[in-house]
Amino acid sequence: MGERSGYAxxxxxxxYGDEGKAKIVDMLADQxxxxxxxxxxxxAGHTIVTPHGAARLMQVPSGAFHPGKLLYIGSGCTVNIVxxxxxxxxxxxxxxxxxxxxxxxxxSAVIQPIHILADRAQGRDIGTTGxxxxxxxxxxxxxxxxxxxxxxxxxxxxxxxxxAFAMMQxxxxxxxxxxxxxxxxxxxWLEVFASMRAAWERVRHFVSENDLFLTDKVADGAxxxxxxxxxxxxxxxxxxxxxxxxxxxxxxxxxxxxxxxxQFHRKSIGIVKAxxxxxxxxxxxxxxxxxxxERYCTDAASKGIGQSEERQTADVEALLACGDDFATGVALRxxxxxxxxxxxxxxxxxxxxxxxxxxxxxxxxxDELFINKCDCLTYFGKTPKGIxxxxxEYRAEAIGLRPVIAEFSAFxxxxxxxxxxxxxxxxAITDIPASLEALLQFIERHVGCPIVGVGxxxxxxxxxxxxxSPVH
Numbered sequence: 001m002g003e004r005s006g007y008a009x010x011x012x013x014x015x016y017g018d019e020g021k022a023k024i025v026d027m028l029a030d031q032x033x034x035x036x037x038x039x040x041x042x043x044a045g046h047t048i049v050t051p052h053g054a055a056r057l058m059q060v061p062s063g064a065f066h067p068g069k070l071l072y073i074g075s076g077c078t079v080n081i082v083x084x085x086x087x088x089x090x091x092x093x094x095x096x097x098x099x100x101x102x103x104x105x106x107x108s109a110v111i112q113p114i115h116i117l118a119d120r121a122q123g124r125d126i127g128t129t130g131x132x133x134x135x136x137x138x139x140x141x142x143x144x145x146x147x148x149x150x151x152x153x154x155x156x157x158x159x160x161x162x163x164a165f166a167m168m169q170x171x172x173x174x175x176x177x178x179x180x181x182x183x184x185x186x187x188x189w190l191e192v193f194a195s196m197r198a199a200w201e202r203v204r205h206f207v208s209e210n211d212l213f214l215t216d217k218v219a220d221g222a223x224x225x226x227x228x229x230x231x232x233x234x235x236x237x238x239x240x241x242x243x244x245x246x247x248x249x250x251x252x253x254x255x256x257x258x259x260x261x262x263q264f265h266r267k268s269i270g271i272v273k274a275x276x277x278x279x280x281x282x283x284x285x286x287x288x289x290x291x292x293x294e295r296y297c298t299d300a301a302s303k304g305i306g307q308s309e310e311r312q313t314a315d316v317e318a319l320l321a322c323g324d325d326f327a328t329g330v331a332l333r334x335x336x337x338x339x340x341x342x343x344x345x346x347x348x349x350x351x352x353x354x355x356x357x358x359x360x361x362x363x364x365x366x367d368e369l370f371i372n373k374c375d376c377l378t379y380f381g382k383t384p385k386g387i388x389x390x391x392x393e394y395r396a397e398a399i400g401l402r403p404v405i406a407e408f409s410a411f412x413x414x415x416x417x418x419x420x421x422x423x424x425x426x427x428a429i430t431d432i433p434a435s436l437e438a439l440l441q442f443i444e445r446h447v448g449c450p451i452v453g454v455g456x457x458x459x460x461x462x463x464x465x466x467x468x469s470p471v472h
Contacts, residue, residue: 006033006217007266008224008258010251013231014360016278018338018347019271020372020455022048025062025227027453027463033222034070035063036214038258039247040229041078041111041136043129049459055094059084061227064096070222071098072214075107076247076257077229078136079154085199088206103208105259106155109140110164113192114172126242127280129340134246139171154207157200165193214260224264226254232360243282250364270366270449272357273373277338277347285401286350286391289326296326297346306344310334323384336376351403353391358447370463371443372455374436381410388439392446406442409435414456432464440466 011028013019026048029035042058048065049055057064059079061071073079088098115132123130139150148170156164172189210216218224230245232238238250247257255262278284279297287293300306311334319331329349332338338347360366380388387407394401411433432440432454440451454464 004221005219005264006222006224008218008226008254008260008264009267009269010226010228010254010265011269011271012228012249012251012364014233014270014272014357014364014366014369015231015276015353016233016282016284017231018277018279018340019231019273021227021231021271022057022062023372023455023458023460023463024269024271024370024453025225026065027460028225029063029066029069031223032063032069032225034072034214034217034224035061035066036072036074036224036226036254036258036260037061037229038074038076038226038254038256039249040245041131041133042080042083043131043133043230043245053094055091055096057091058087060087060091060098060102063225064091064098065094067097069101070217071102072224072258073102073104073108074214074258075105076253076259077105077108078111078133079104079108079203080111080131081203082195082199083131085202088202098206102206103213104154104203104206105211105213106153106158106207106209107211108154109136110152110154110157110168111136112139112152112168112171113189113196114168115139117172125281127282137246145171155209158204158207158209161197161200165197168196169193211259214258218260218264224258224260226251226258228254232364233356238363240283243280251366252364267367268365269368269370270357270361270364271370271372272352273455274352274371275332275336275338275373275376276350276352277333278350279340279345279347284348284350285394286353286356286403288329288332288349288351289324292326293329293348296330297348301345306346307334307337307339310346317382320379320382321384328383332376332379335379336373351389351391351405352443353403354443354446355391355393357443361447361449366449368452369443369447369449370453370455371440371451374454375414375456375462377436377439378411378413381412386410388435390439390442408439408442411435432466 013021047056048062063069063071111132115135118135119128119132120130142150149167152164152167228249230249232249234245235249236244236247251268276286314330314334316331316334319327332349377388388410389405389407391403392406393404395404444451452466456462
């Protein structure tokens, strides 16, 4: 790299998602010139708390509320142009100026109406969000069906909008849906394409045809922060098939899907949360309540039971006091707001799993950690044992793997009133209770990676930055 060269860092979640990645990106954004996305699509629900109120980000990178920072959606992403247009309008209404700041790679694949229909018909057992992401990636890999292309990229819309929409129409006809249509469904189908055409008029001027957009910027000194959409335990290859997302989620993929040579890589940042969750189906060995919890969350999602319904019916004090793992999980979900950002589905709740974190830290070369939701550990103080349980290993037994638990003293709720909620905080180490500090030092030693920050609440001001302990 030349003297003027910048660099790129990659930030990824190390569990099953919902680790609070957007909050950390929002806090770190001032240290970078460009915030970029490299995978996923509108299935990524990132929430940040800003001076303008809470903002939900589905496709736009999480630096949207930092004026002067460029935002880039790379070629490894899929784009729902209707949702992207709506997101741009919503963020603009909240005070984020995106014109001249947001750039989308012209090689990003377009979510087609048929992809959403296919996902909702076939993705239920996997636990997808039904946004068509998987079928879109599948069409990109299939390339052709007969003599017709199965994928459409934004560049196709730029070159010949009518032909691109004709290809999407042909794809919808070839999937067997034509035979089941009546006049009413055909009218809906036409309305869908009409809304896409209208959205394209809003989105098109954000599309960049420069494949070297990031390369040129970084070579001239720009600093990039890549933001992972989904987390590493949901990686298409390294996750537990088929209960995974449909793209690569490890930090190394940032340089493929993010359109930047890997020579500019500086470090990888991992985000975990102290109260772990997983939305949808799939293995979750640390789950409180095990199969009972998984069945309950699946049933609740199918019946439309979400946060408001559980809050109305759950007596969280009684649930915590009874000592039952499933009940503890329900209480923690209600108290910590663990529901899907986009879907509203109840998330399955589990304990902090240090063997899992240790493995992904080694596999993906993670250089430093942020741990979010440490304030939520205080709720364990209301359980019968009054301790914070953490999984430190798994032992093989006749019935399967049994988690081995280490116990740490619970601590009182943290006092955050002294820190303003509208500015990023760099709080003193004295803000951390001694028992939490001991837990953090144990985690550092156990997973072999320094902890550089702790989330103790949802806002920008609720992050305590740390000087990491030496890791032995």
